Amino acid sequence: MWIEIGHFAAITAFLLAITQTGTALVGVTLTRPVWVRVSRRATFATFALLTLAGGTLVAAFLGHDFSVRYVAEHSSLELPLFYLATAVWGGHEGSLLLWAWLLSLFNAIAVWRYWATHARSIPWILAILGGLLAGFLTLILFLSSPFDRLFPAPANGQDLNPLLQDPGMVFHPPFLYIGYVGFAIPYAFAMAALITGQAGEEWILATRRWTLFAWIALTIGIVFGGYWAYYELGWGGYWAWDPVENASFMPWLTATAFLHSVMVQERRGLFKTWNLFLIITTFALSLLGTFLVRSGVLSSVHAFASDPGRGVYILIFMSVLLFFSFGVLVLRAELLRAEIHLESPLSKESAFLFNNLLLVVGALTVLLGTLYPLAVETLSTAKVSVGAPYYNRVFIPIMLGILLLMGIAPLIAWRRTPLARLRRDFPLPILLGIVGLLVALWQQVSHPYGVATAALIFFVIGTHGLDVVRGVRARLAAGTRQTGTQTGTTSPLTALWQLLTRNKRRYGGMTVHIGIVVMSAGFIGSGLFQQELDLFLSPGDSVQLGDWKLTLEAVGKAAKYNWTAVEATVRAERQGETVILKPQKRSYGKRSQPTTEAAIHSTWREDVYVVMGDPVKENTWNFRIYRNPLVAWIWWGTGLIALGVAFAMMQGRRNT
Amino acid sequence: MKTIWKVTLLLGIAAILVLFALGLNNDPRMIPSPLVNRPAPDFATTDLDGKPISLAEHRGKWVLVNFWGSWCSSCVSEHPYLLELARKTRSRSDFVILGVDFRDTEQGAKMFLARNGNPGYRHATDPEQKIAIDWGVYGAPESYLVDPTGRIRLKQTGPLYAGWFEQVALPLLQESTTPTGTPQAGKP
Structure with a gap:
């Protein structure tokens, strides 16, 4: 009985998500604010309904209701309580529902927070997020419903896949999904900015915390996956360059690039189009990561059972989303021509530019490695697999480049850095880098990448440490000047604290x-x-x-x-x-x-x-x-x- | 943004989507082999421990020949099933499994078995891919079922899957183990 209520709630949520998009569009094109307000209400209602729907599914798991097919396939009477609730996302249908629920939650929060401050873009944000949610709910309701009944109901379920009965697996999917879905909000803001033509700094300032939040959730999600592999799979490793691991790593790389390049736009007004491109790409790759597992296109340890209808739908959904997003970007990019140019290669701007290049090239190499087997398999009859040797060869040098830039970053200034300052700041970290190199050789690291990494690690610590020490000194000196006494009233620790918190x-x-x-x-x-x-x-x-x-x-x-x-x-x-x-x-x-x-x-x-x-x-x-x-x-x-x-x-x- | 970038961007996206669309129709298990129902090419080489091994020595039994290599990631996903199958069929006198480890080093193969578990059957080494070429292997893993008279009866491209033996191989095995020799020979 309850599961039917949940099913009904999900169907209503689907209709409301469509309403959300429809009313927002009508409201904004006919400038009828009352329609947009309807859209806003629909967002909150959708969230409430999906919470109810998810709740009934959790209840079905807790109550061992094996007449629900999804419960029968992923649970059993013997499953410990801890895993009972989390088995909800142990399979394709339930994990999609988690995705949709998170999206509706974030929708509601975004609308609640930005309703008053972003009146011009909010209708578009509502329309885009509503459309996304409707797309997901279509997949859930019509192609992979977790609410189906099973007749006759079995006495016991098939149990959750034992590999998934591990604490790492309890947290890995939700964190990953929070990351993936979290990028939907900056994405929607970016699209709204493009459509309304207000692609200035506003959307970036508004979504800075969202992006950070999504990024850290994604980071933790990926690491939990590695932790799970290390503890549960028993092959002694934490990362295998599996297509689905790659799919979570690619948005991480582009999101990292985005986090850095927005600073350039904030401070110097550069990289406007590039930032939009990055956030759209990040979200598109997040979706790709979600879908790659489910379409049956790639074979992977993560693959869910595939179904041709599902694959076709996912493909159509991805096509609409990609062409819409990048199409709008291409059409509206003219608005964003920056008047300012890089002044000097020795500036933070250009360091960020290189950082972005490396991260995006890194994401591209991962994308190539992931798609290559698919291309070979599709265009010929051979089957190949791309594994660690390829990634180690192409990816480690890129990572080394990023480490180097990371070391340089804190010591160079915006616009241009005087050479004298470089001469003053760099000898010490470079010396430390050499120490790192010697330590590596002493520890018998023979692989050149290992030696280089060790040197760069010391170098990065050197520049970052130096930056903090400089800051503390400057603050102490300022404190002394202010009080006018030689003794000084600020201790180095207080100075450090002030420096960090300011x-x-x-x-x-x-x-x-x-x-x-x-x-x-x-x-x-x-x-x-x-x-x-x-x-x-x-x-x-x-x-x-x-x-x-x-x-x-x-x-x-x-x-x-x-x-x-x-x-x-x-x-x-x-x-x-x-x-x-x-x-x-x-x-x-x-x-x-x-x-x-x-x-x-x-x-x-x-x-x-x-x-x-x-x-x-x-x-x-x-x-x-x-x-x-x-x-x-x-x-x-x-x-x-x-x-x-x-x-x-x-x-x-x-x-x- | 320059026009060239716009075009590249949209074409790139289109290319990826087309690739996915084509990939959806891929069913890697459905590649017909011209060798089915033909005599299996014999091989004689050494196994991973250096002892001689040949296909002919198993004449009279059903032989599942599994082509693999430690470089092949799909083989890792197939491996648990092979372990299970080897355990289940160990007691059968009419069925053996042989691995052919091709385009691989002995050390790599042993490492693979150590990592993923050793199913216990023997593996012919084929570093130069001679056997693989004779048998028309496209990639790994691929498996062939050879009947007691030495004919290839079916080919599985891609990993064997749970239930494969019962659903696909067993019907063939049973059809021929029903006595065909003596009773029919007695009839005119």
Whole structure:
């Protein structure tokens, strides 16, 4: 009964989304504000209805209502409570509903926040967002409804895919979707700005926080995906350049470019068309990421079951959206001709330009690598796969370039940087870079990329540190001048605090940079220094890996919730330090394919990572043991990035 | 924005969309092979442990020949099914699985098996792709089902999928294991 109410609510929401677009368009073309107000009401109602619809689906999961097909396919009586609610986005239909619900939530917030301040663009924003939502709801209601009943209802469900029963998977999709959907708001603002011809700085100022918010959600979502892969898939890695991972990475790259280039438009009025292009591209790539998984076009570990009707609809939807967005951009681009030009190559503007070029070229190389197998498969009969070797070759140099620019950024000025200043500021960081290079060589990093990354990491830390030290000194000097005494009343710590809080955007951004540097250290550590053992062990056997001695003590059984497992007890010892690791091979009963649960001992220096394989003979099992240096740095780096973004978001609009 | 950029942008988008449209009709599993119902080309090479291996030594059994390589990412997604299939059919006396590891190094192949699990059957090495060319392999993974008389009965392009054995192979196996020799021979 409830699920029918949910279904009905979703259908009503669909009709209201169409109303939202229709009334907004009528209102703006006939200049009848009352129509636009109807559109606004429709937005709030849509959100309420979709919340109800989602709620009934959650209730169906919690109540084990297996007469709902989607519940029967993704849940079971044995599924733990924690995963019951999150199983809602464990499949194609439910995750689309999450998408649509988030979009309606963001619509409502955007309309509520910007109704009064952006009266001219709001009708267009309403129309565009309503159209988007209607497009999504069409896909949900007519081609992949989570509200269908199943007759006769089975006594128990098929259970959630065991690989998805992991905390990483609980958070990975929602964060990713918040990121994807979050870009819809800046996108709608950009389109409205283009259509109304007011493509000045207004839309950028309005959506700065949205963009930051979407960016950080996307970042966290991607990292959760990597974390899940690392802990649950048991292949010792966190990133595999899978087409769908790529699909989430491409909008991240273009969004990062956008975050940087908007600063140039804000400060200097340059890059207007480029910014519009970037945000439209980012949102288009977000949609591509959502759809690529569902259309059955690419094969990937993420692929949902495909259905030809769905694929055709998705294609039509994408075509309309892409041609509409880029078409408007092309038609209206003339409005945006900038009168100002770059003054000097040694300026922040041009550094941002290169940063943008590298990021966009990076996104293009990922796009090429993702589409190439599809092109080959379509145009000939061969099947190819593009994997890590291609991406390592083309992508790492681009990332190195970005790291270099990141290091230069804080020390060069807008417009032009006097050479004297460069001579004053750069020797110290460069020296640090050389130290980094020597450290790398001393640590026997032999790969040139590894050496270069290490040097650049030190260089970036040098320039960022120097910038903060300069700021603190200047503030102290100013404080001394003001009080007129030699003793000075401000302590360096107060000065630092004032410096950081006066310009939260700048120092938030620099914190993000340091986060990226910490992550890069993690990438080289785990990428170049991973040690791997693949061997057979019987209880009592010992093996040496790095300075760890690992002993298989026993193999027993374990069971919890809905799974049973074969569990090994491995003792890892190093200089008086002893840890017990318990890798498992889990069976979830209903699905025969067992999952591996890696046991990981994580320290700041390295992870000891043990995966239990199949039994080879009586009392002997296959084990894979990895030493993954600095992996924890990747998670910490992400934490720093999140902190930095939160800090930057605390600052409202620039007053000057 | 210059006209040339506008045109490039729109054409680029159109090209991607056309590619997707064509890709929708791709069903990689539906490539007919001229070798179906013809004798399977024999091969004799070494396996991953350096021991000699040939197709002929399995005459009299159904042989599933699976072409793969450690460079092939679709093989990773296929692999869990092969592990399961090998476990399920281990007890059958009329069915064996052989891997052909082509365009690959021995070290790469062993690494792949270590990473993704070793199904336990043997793998012929084909670093020069000689076998793959003889058999008309387009890419990886591809699988051929060879009957006890040595004829290729069907070809699967792309990964084998859950239920493949029961739905596709088993009917063929059962049709020929129903005794064809003695009872019919007795009739005039």
